[in-house]
Amino acid sequence: MSLIELREVSKRYGDHTLFENLSLSFDTGTIHLLVGKNGSGKTTLLKLCMNRIQTDSGSIYHQKKLKCRYMPDFVELPYVDRPFTFISWMLSIMRVPLDLKWLSELDIDMGSEVSNLSKGNKQKVLLYLSLVGSPDVVFMDEPFTALDDKTIKVVMKRIAYLQAQGTCMIISTHEIKLFSKLDVVIHALD
Numbered sequence: 001m002s003l004i005e006l007r008e009v010s011k012r013y014g015d016h017t018l019f020e021n022l023s024l025s026f027d028t029g030t031i032h033l034l035v036g037k038n039g040s041g042k043t044t045l046l047k048l049c050m051n052r053i054q055t056d057s058g059s060i061y062h063q064k065k066l067k068c069r070y071m072p073d074f075v076e077l078p079y080v081d082r083p084f085t086f087i088s089w090m091l092s093i094m095r096v097p098l099d100l101k102w103l104s105e106l107d108i109d110m111g112s113e114v115s116n117l118s119k120g121n122k123q124k125v126l127l128y129l130s131l132v133g134s135p136d137v138v139f140m141d142e143p144f145t146a147l148d149d150k151t152i153k154v155v156m157k158r159i160a161y162l163q164a165q166g167t168c169m170i171i172s173t174h175e176i177k178l179f180s181k182l183d184v185v186i187h188a189l190d
């Protein structure tokens with residue numbers, strides 16, 4: 001049985017039909033890339049998969065007790081704490097142990113308040129929390145937009161590691177080339 005299944009899902013906004021009877025399944029250890037032009041429905045499909053928005057018809061099945069993570073394309077992070085305090089607090093809520101090796105690999109600017117971090121460093125904090133531990137499913141919306149080349153390599157290594165551990169990742173991206181060495185399923189939404 002798949003972790004998540006979409007069965008004949010349709011979604012429209014007004015008279016704009018984004019998906020018509022779409023059926024997809026997401027299994028353990030698979031990477032799915034949602035690709036397509038701006039406005040083609042990548043974020044909408046992610047939100048449907050997460051049950052954050054309603055379908056117009058069709059159904060979405062989630063295996064019970066799935067550990068899911070979501071990395072949105074933008075979040076303000078208005079926290080006065082430094083990254084280490086913020087991350088430790090988030091991990092305690094998530095009930096996931098601190099992984100110092102993964103944290104050091106990302107090389108986050110630990111000296112500034114989270115709210116004052118650069119865009120790339122904020123994205124690193126979100127990536128840390130999305131890819132720490134052993135989630136069953138990770139949803140990521142444009143996770144590479146503010147990252148430098150070195151960080152992209154680190155993140156790709158982590159994604160490959162998690163895939164080997166059995167994590168399913170569903171990623172909206174314009175950067176298909178980054179995944180050329182990985183086994184991925186591409187969903188073209190144009």
Ligand SMILES: Nc1ncnc2c1ncn2[C@@H]1O[C@H](COP(=O)(O)OP(=O)(O)OP(=O)(O)O)[C@@H](O)[C@H]1O
Pocket residue numbers: 013016018036037038039040041042043044045172
């Ligand atoms: N809540 C909403 N109400 C009305 N229309 C919406 C809503 N959310 C999204 N849309 C529309 O649905 C379409 C798909 O939007 P979506 O954000 O899923 O696209 P996307 O592929 O993620 O785009 P981008 O690459 O620009 O991030 C767009 O035309 C958008 O305007």
